[in-house]
Ligand code: DHB
């Protein structure tokens with residue numbers, strides 16, 4: 209059977225991708241941030257998944273105000289790197305796992321979550337920056353990512369957005385879906401975006417370190433309680449873009465302890481301010 213072995217949580221700031229692509233990771237501004245992911249890159253090599261189920265949000269790149277799916281599952285065989293205005297990042301195409309994605313669609317929709325199915329979609333910094341943080345960028349041309357990726361988009365851009373409680377319940381449904389797939393696959397689930405940031409308006413530049421660190425504490429130890437936090441608290445305390453953090457609750461909901469299993473092991477925790485306009489947070493939790 210397929211197993212969810214671990215969950216990974218990380219910010220996805222687009223400027224991080226630019227720093228990687230332009231060879232700036234050792235510059236004084238960026239070095240402390242990338243140092244926080246050195247453990248993670250080694251951990252990825254030591255715990256190589258077959259598939260990463262990558263929860264992220266599209267930033268009006270593939271979708272637009274013409275079409276706003278709340279939850280969109282990438283069912284295709286490949287997902288090209290989007291052009292976000294400066295040409296596509298020099299990264300390999302992301303290859304999906306259509307068989308597992310089709311099984312997840314069947315299982316999760318039968319568990320009453322109405323997913324949008326995407327057989328073709330381009331992926332933006334929400335998905336590519338976490339890959340660049342967790343893996344060395346494959347050499348181009350000719351390189352490939354070391355695992356398959358099933359992209360899963362959540363609307364956190366245009367209100368109304370899904371609640372933390374809905375995201376946490378969806379994670380539980382995803383776990384049941386993955387663990388009923390009849391093939392021996394090592395699957396990780398990643399929750400991306402966040403942490404506190406506001407890119408617009410009078411509070412642009414808002415960062416709230418105490419709130420972010422309390423979020424990390426509760427995500428580890430009290431995810432069901434954290435899932436009850438309403439939207440308005442994210443917006444008030446973590447800024448208008450801090451709402452991206454609800455995506456982390458999807459990954460957390462898919463962990464074994466939520467279904468009555470043993471508590472996960474915290475393998476890595478990192479927090480750094482700032483990267484561009486955000487606080488950067490990162491966790492790795494392993495299932496036991
Ligand atoms: C920034 C952060 C984001 O999450 C994003 O999607 C775009 C920009 C930033 O801090 O610049």
Ligand code: FE
Nearest residue numbers: 220267401452
């Ligand atoms: Fe974002």
